[in-house]
Amino acid sequence: MKKSESSRGLLAIPYAIFLVLFVILPLVVVIYYAFTNGDGQVSFSNFIHFWQSTKTIGTLLYSVVIAILTTAVCLVLGYPVAYVLAKGNFNNSQALLMIYVLPMWINFTLRITAMKEILTVLEGNLAYHPFLNTIICMVYDFLPFMIMPLYNALTKLDDSMIEAAQDLGATRTQVFYKVIIPLSVPGIISGITMVFLPSMTNYVVLDMVYNSTYIMGSLIGSYFSSYDWHNGSVISIILLVMILVVTLVSNRFTDSEEQGKARV
Amino acid sequence: MKKRLISLLLISAVSVFLFAGCGNSEEEDVIVLRVSNWEEYIDEGDWGEDEVIDLEEISICSDTGVVEDFENWYYETYGKEVVVEYSTFGTNEELYNQITMGDTYDLVCPSEYMIMKMMSENMLEPFSMKFFDESVEENYYVKGVSPYISGVFDDLSIGGEQLSKYAAGYMWGTLGIVYNPEVISEEEASHWDLLLSEDYSKRITIKDSVRDAFFAGISIYNYDIIMDEAFTCSDSYHEDLTTMLNSTDEVSVDAVEEILSRIKDNVYSFETDSGKADMVTGKVVANQQWSGDAVYTLDQADEDGVTLCYAAPDEATNLWFDGWCMLKNGIGTDADKKHAAEAFINFVSMPENAVRNMYYIGYTSVISGGEDDTVFQYADWCYGADEEEAAEAGETLVEYPIDYFFTGSEEETGDYTILTYEEQLTRQLFAQYPTKDVVDRSVVMAYFDKEGNERINRMWTNVRCFDLSSLWR
Numbered sequence: 123m124k125k126s127e128s129s130r131g132l133l134a135i136p137y138a139i140f141l142v143l144f145v146i147l148p149l150v151v152v153i154y155y156a157f158t159n160g161d162g163q164v165s166f167s168n169f170i171h172f173w174q175s176t177k178t179i180g181t182l183l184y185s186v187v188i189a190i191l192t193t194a195v196c197l198v199l200g201y202p203v204a205y206v207l208a209k210g211n212f213n214n215s216q217a218l219l220m221i222y223v224l225p226m227w228i229n230f231t232l233r234i235t236a237m238k239e240i241l242t243v244l245e246g247n248l249a250y251h252p253f254l255n256t257i258i259c260m261v262y263d264f265l266p267f268m269i270m271p272l273y274n275a276l277t278k279l280d281d282s283m284i285e286a287a288q289d290l291g292a293t294r295t296q297v298f299y300k301v302i303i304p305l306s307v308p309g310i311i312s313g314i315t316m317v318f319l320p321s322m323t324n325y326v327v328l329d330m331v332y333n334s335t336y337i338m339g340s341l342i343g344s345y346f347s348s349y350d351w352h353n354g355s356v357i358s359i360i361l362l363v364m365i366l367v368v369t370l371v372s373n374r375f376t377d378s379e380e381q382g383k384a385r386v
Numbered sequence: 387m388k389k390r391l392i393s394l395l396l397i398s399a400v401s402v403f404l405f406a407g408c409g410n411s412e413e414e415d416v417i418v419l420r421v422s423n424w425e426e427y428i429d430e431g432d433w434g435e436d437e438v439i440d441l442e443e444i445s446i447c448s449d450t451g452v453v454e455d456f457e458n459w460y461y462e463t464y465g466k467e468v469v470v471e472y473s474t475f476g477t478n479e480e481l482y483n484q485i486t487m488g489d490t491y492d493l494v495c496p497s498e499y500m501i502m503k504m505m506s507e508n509m510l511e512p513f514s515m516k517f518f519d520e521s522v523e524e525n526y527y528v529k530g531v532s533p534y535i536s537g538v539f540d541d542l543s544i545g546g547e548q549l550s551k552y553a554a555g556y557m558w559g560t561l562g563i564v565y566n567p568e569v570i571s572e573e574e575a576s577h578w579d580l581l582l583s584e585d586y587s588k589r590i591t592i593k594d595s596v597r598d599a600f601f602a603g604i605s606i607y608n609y610d611i612i613m614d615e616a617f618t619c620s621d622s623y624h625e626d627l628t629t630m631l632n633s634t635d636e637v638s639v640d641a642v643e644e645i646l647s648r649i650k651d652n653v654y655s656f657e658t659d660s661g662k663a664d665m666v667t668g669k670v671v672a673n674q675q676w677s678g679d680a681v682y683t684l685d686q687a688d689e690d691g692v693t694l695c696y697a698a699p700d701e702a703t704n705l706w707f708d709g710w711c712m713l714k715n716g717i718g719t720d721a722d723k724k725h726a727a728e729a730f731i732n733f734v735s736m737p738e739n740a741v742r743n744m745y746y747i748g749y750t751s752v753i754s755g756g757e758d759d760t761v762f763q764y765a766d767w768c769y770g771a772d773e774e775e776a777a778e779a780g781e782t783l784v785e786y787p788i789d790y791f792f793t794g795s796e797e798e799t800g801d802y803t804i805l806t807y808e809e810q811l812t813r814q815l816f817a818q819y820p821t822k823d824v825v826d827r828s829v830v831m832a833y834f835d836k837e838g839n840e841r842i843n844r845m846w847t848n849v850r851c852f853d854l855s856s857l858w859r
Contacts, residue, residue: 180851334655344843344847348843349482
């Protein structure tokens with residue numbers, strides 16, 4: 123008994139090593155750079171610099187707006203798809219699901235390049251709508267990440283709940299808003315976290331659709347390529363804090379939701 | 387099963403020791419030279435069967451590539467084995483970051499400002515005295531480097547030390563604009579403010595590089611002074627121009643920020659490598675480019691039946707070069723290694739190899755050949771025109787003198803004049819070997835000091851970040 127427990131513990135060692143080497147150590151380095159200045163002294167000037175410049179704040183807001191819009195559009199497009207896939211009367215919904223997540227199997231630069239050509243045909247000149255094109259390509263890129271968790275949450279949803287609501291006289295819309303949506307909140311939350319956070323930093327998409335305005339990710343890249351590790355690290359820390367907040371808030375949502383379910 | 391596993395382990399352990407043993411015994415007489423160069427920046431061989439450059443005395447083709455040929459040449463010449471570990475980098479900053487993060491190289495080929503930065507940080511190993519001895523037959527670099535380029539090198543110094551002691555040139559060129567002559571006139575393309583032109587709004591790209599964008603910006607800012615005759619005719623014209631376009635004082639940088647913000651709103655994009663393809667497909671009609679890339683773009687477009695041209699703006703152009711330099715932490719005190727590194731520079735500077743590289747990558751070598759005429763013959767082979775053929779086709783030919791590059795003197799002897807089609811005045815030949823008036827108004831962009839560098843980087847961030855005030859404008 124004891125032996126098997128310890129050998130099970132051994133299984134965690136490879137990832138533990140990975141974690142320390144590639145997650146914790148770099149994080150320590152980032153924190154060190156963020157809170158020191160060029161002379162190696164502890165300093166908050168980098169943070170002050172970020173919040174004092176209207177340009178960097180502008181870029182923070184710009185990234186947030188891109189992320190919110192991308193997430194919202196993904197949710198609006200992805201929810202019906204996930205619902206139909208999970209609850210529709212298909213013989214082989216797995217195969218259908220595959221079709222929807224198929225784009226994930228294709229290299230993303232290839233996908234965006236193809237999308238770029240399509241948009242060029244539609245718009246004539248991409249440069250006139252950089253913001254719109256960014257959102258379109260971001261949504262194209264991240265949609266599967268929204269569909270998957272939604273689909274999982276909706277397949278787990280107990281049909282008897284829907285039937286019960288219908289028996290008690292709820293209309294179809296009432297069933298949808300009062301039963302299905304609340305019960306799929308965990309899926310919605312994990313879909314949002316999977317789309318919102320990466321879309322704030324995925325500057326490759328912006329570069330590829332010729333959007334010349336920086337988002338947070340490009341700002342980090344630009345600082346690092348001019349050897350400014352300090353300001354680059356500050357932005358990474360700010361992003362990290364935002365991610366932490368979003369995760370904490372969403373955890374609270376899922377927790378209370380699960381408790382609610384238990385009480386029912 | 388278990389036994390088999392153990393024996394397998396033993397075998398692999400033994401073989402590891404065996405190989406390690408081999409490595410050790412070899413290390414003593416094999417010199418390992420770690421070279422890092424730009425991507426696709428050297429002849430890699432494998433030319434097609436019809437790809438032969440037929441010159442007067444020799445015909446040049448390439449099968450194995452310059453690096454492998456160097457290893458053989460070194461063994462034949464010096465009787466020692468050398469193995470080149472060749473790697474590449476994508477930007478100067480990437481190379482610098484690699485080196486400061488602990489990668490060791492012996493010989494690298496960054497651009498002029500990065501050489502200056504490395505020099506100022508005491509990272510470079512100076513060449514040996516022997517490297518500069520012109521009487522040594524194998525010293526192809528000092529014997530063959532263009533007098534014009536070596537003049538440029540001699541004028542540059544960091545902390546009182548001349549750049550030429552630490553760096554040997556490789557490729558050079560100008561910064562200009564590739565344009566589609568069907569849409570844009572030569573006159574329009576010959577000014578940096580084309581980037582601001584509303585007529586071509588969203589149809590022009592600019593390099594996504596702070597230094598290249600800054601150069602265009604500061605040339606536009608100083609337009610009135612630069613184009614003034616009193617300025618251009620002054621004795622200190624070139625010196626003043628250099629100071630002006632290298633100034634990083636607050637007033638200039640703020641003005642450039644404003645200009646670049648307008649450029650950002652006007653251009654199609656800031657691009658790193660999509661510009662060439664977008665020119666050929668016609669998505670954009672003009673594109674800020676280095677001369678070497680321009681040659682490549684023009685060649686590609688020719689293949690697709692599209693004619694493009696290259697212009698070096700009238701205000702000023704950025705004279706850039708990439709050069710070989712040895713790194714202290716790679717070479718150390720290893721005299722053999724240093725010798726091999728210098729030999730590598732000399733080997734790529736052999737006129738024949740300079741031609742191979744030029745043919746393969748489209749850039750212009752700093753080598754003019756000295757006594758050897760191969761390089762000029764190659765230029766003539768590429769661009770020279772036959773008078774009879776031209777007469778039959780009803781084309782006029784023009785004389786294109788490039789003496790300044792081959793002899794370093796202002797005088798035009800006719801020995802270094804290429805008789806060529808008129809179109810070449812705005813095409814590949816012009817991109818590869820600019821005319822004397824272009825080099826007269828060309829300026830090397832030095833490495834800025836810490837303060838200037840910070841100011842310029844901040845300017846660049848401001849230009850690229852989202853401007854909140856645009857919301858209520």
